[in-house]
Amino acid sequence: MMNAFTLTPGSVNIRFGAGSVAQLPEVVAGLNKKKVFIVTDPGVAAAGVLAKVEAILASAGIETASYTDIKPNPTTTLIDAAAKVGVSFGADCIVALGGGSSLDSSKGIALVVANPTFSSAKFDYSITPDRPALPIIAIPTTSGTGSETNNWGVIDDPIRQCKFYVGDASTTPVAAILDPELTVGLPPRPTAGTGIDALTHAIESLTSKGRTPVSAAYAHEAIKLISKALPIAVKEGTNVDARGDMLMGAHLAGLALTLSGLGLVHGIAHSVSAHVGAAHGEALATVLPEVMEFNAREVSDIYATVGNDMGVSANSATAIEAVRELSDSINIRNSLSHYGVKQEMIGDIAKTVLADSVTSNNPIAPTEGEVQGILTSRL
Numbered sequence: 001m002m003n004a005f006t007l008t009p010g011s012v013n014i015r016f017g018a019g020s021v022a023q024l025p026e027v028v029a030g031l032n033k034k035k036v037f038i039v040t041d042p043g044v045a046a047a048g049v050l051a052k053v054e055a056i057l058a059s060a061g062i063e064t065a066s067y068t069d070i071k072p073n074p075t076t077t078l079i080d081a082a083a084k085v086g087v088s089f090g091a092d093c094i095v096a097l098g099g100g101s102s103l104d105s106s107k108g109i110a111l112v113v114a115n116p117t118f119s120s121a122k123f124d125y126s127i128t129p130d131r132p133a134l135p136i137i138a139i140p141t142t143s144g145t146g147s148e149t150n151n152w153g154v155i156d157d158p159i160r161q162c163k164f165y166v167g168d169a170s171t172t173p174v175a176a177i178l179d180p181e182l183t184v185g186l187p188p189r190p191t192a193g194t195g196i197d198a199l200t201h202a203i204e205s206l207t208s209k210g211r212t213p214v215s216a217a218y219a220h221e222a223i224k225l226i227s228k229a230l231p232i233a234v235k236e237g238t239n240v241d242a243r244g245d246m247l248m249g250a251h252l253a254g255l256a257l258t259l260s261g262l263g264l265v266h267g268i269a270h271s272v273s274a275h276v277g278a279a280h281g282e283a284l285a286t287v288l289p290e291v292m293e294f295n296a297r298e299v300s301d302i303y304a305t306v307g308n309d310m311g312v313s314a315n316s317a318t319a320i321e322a323v324r325e326l327s328d329s330i331n332i333r334n335s336l337s338h339y340g341v342k343q344e345m346i347g348d349i350a351k352t353v354l355a356d357s358v359t360s361n362n363p364i365a366p367t368e369g370e371v372q373g374i375l376t377s378r379l
């Protein structure tokens with residue numbers, strides 16, 4: 001029987017299309033804001049994307065300050081430092097420009113600028129902040145995380161020595177601008193890795209215990225778009241049509257996962273990345289087909305629909321093979337030992353997988369031995 005669920009209608013207000021970033025001043029004016037704090041990282045700045053956004057806002061007479069030091073796996077220390085800059089500028093809204101690292105960080109920064117006596121470590125959903133976060137306009141420049149669709153960011157807390165989810169009801173972006181022209185400079189390897197992240201979001205959302213017909217509708221369309229466009233975007237980075245399909249596919253996959261939750265592929269990838277530092281999408285690609293094989297005894301009917309979405313036959317085994325071939329064709333699937341995983345680490349990695357709340361949404365609850373088996377098969 002279908003899961004019971006409630007749905008709050010509506011999603012993030014989006015503006016999609018090549019050149020749509022030109023609408024940014026209109027979005028800022030619509031919020032009645034005047035001092036825009038742009039949060040981004042050095043790679044996005046080097047690709048010329050930041051300069052483009054700054055010029056668009058300057059030509060509309062909107063005052064900006066830019067923070068360009070966001071790093072992968074952002075920390076509370078980084079967020080608190082960025083927020084100080086935002087406070088001294090007098091920011092009244094945030095433009096989150098970049099991949100998941102910049103978008104996730106912006107959620108913490110938006111809370112701390114509005115509540116400057118606190119550290120971002122405070123805002124882990126356990127308290128209601130005195131003041132809501134500054135409004136966030138999200139402009140993703142990778143097609144992967146779908147972070148523009150939700151109110152949480154994955155942040156490292158060096159004091160508690162753990163990752164936590166920063167956020168609050170007020171940190172859902174008020175608008176997202178999805179402009180594929182801003183993603184053409186992303187090199188092939190991160191294009192492939194972030195693309196597999198988006199594909200995994202859609203596939204895991206379909207089989208998650210939290211799936212609903214609404215999350216499934218988003219996920220199916222995401223798989224159709226991503227499976228066709230990803231090989232083209234990797235080989236021909238300037239193909240704006242393929243980049244547009246990837247950006248929309250990642251967005252839809254984000255909407256899907258936000259409603260449903262994910263599963264064991266993400267549980268394994270989080271643990272592998274925490275142990276050996278593999279990039280998120282690459283860690284996912286390493287085990288995605290193997291976890292599908294493990295789950296197939298419970299959800300082969302759903303995987304058959306994935307085959308259909310990917311344009312191969314509507315059959316579970318064929319769908320899993322198509323996912324494996326897609327990852328191989330974009331050179332993103334390596335062994336775990338390639339990233340430094342050793343046999344003696346498998347036990348610890350498996351324990352962390354089982355402790356991750358994301359694993360609890362997997363259609364089959366794996367035992368520690370089963371997780372070890374999947375990991376060992378990919379050494």
Ligand SMILES: NC(=O)c1ccc[n+]([C@@H]2O[C@H](COP(=O)([O-])OP(=O)(O)OC[C@H]3O[C@@H](n4cnc5c(N)ncnc54)[C@H](O)[C@@H]3O)[C@@H](O)[C@H]2O)c1
Nearest residue numbers: 043044047099100101141142145147152154182183185186
């Ligand atoms: N909130 C969510 O829903 C959610 C979901 C999944 C993952 N995440 C988080 O997102 C983060 C990963 O995000 P990501 O995979 O997008 O990577 P990222 O933001 O770390 O960016 C990866 C690299 O790509 C570069 N880059 C980005 N856009 C570019 C462009 N257009 N041209 C050239 N270079 C560009 C960046 O400079 C960076 O070096 C992780 O911290 C992960 O935990 C969040």
Ligand SMILES: [Fe+2]
Nearest residue numbers: 145197201280
């Ligand atoms: Fe992911």
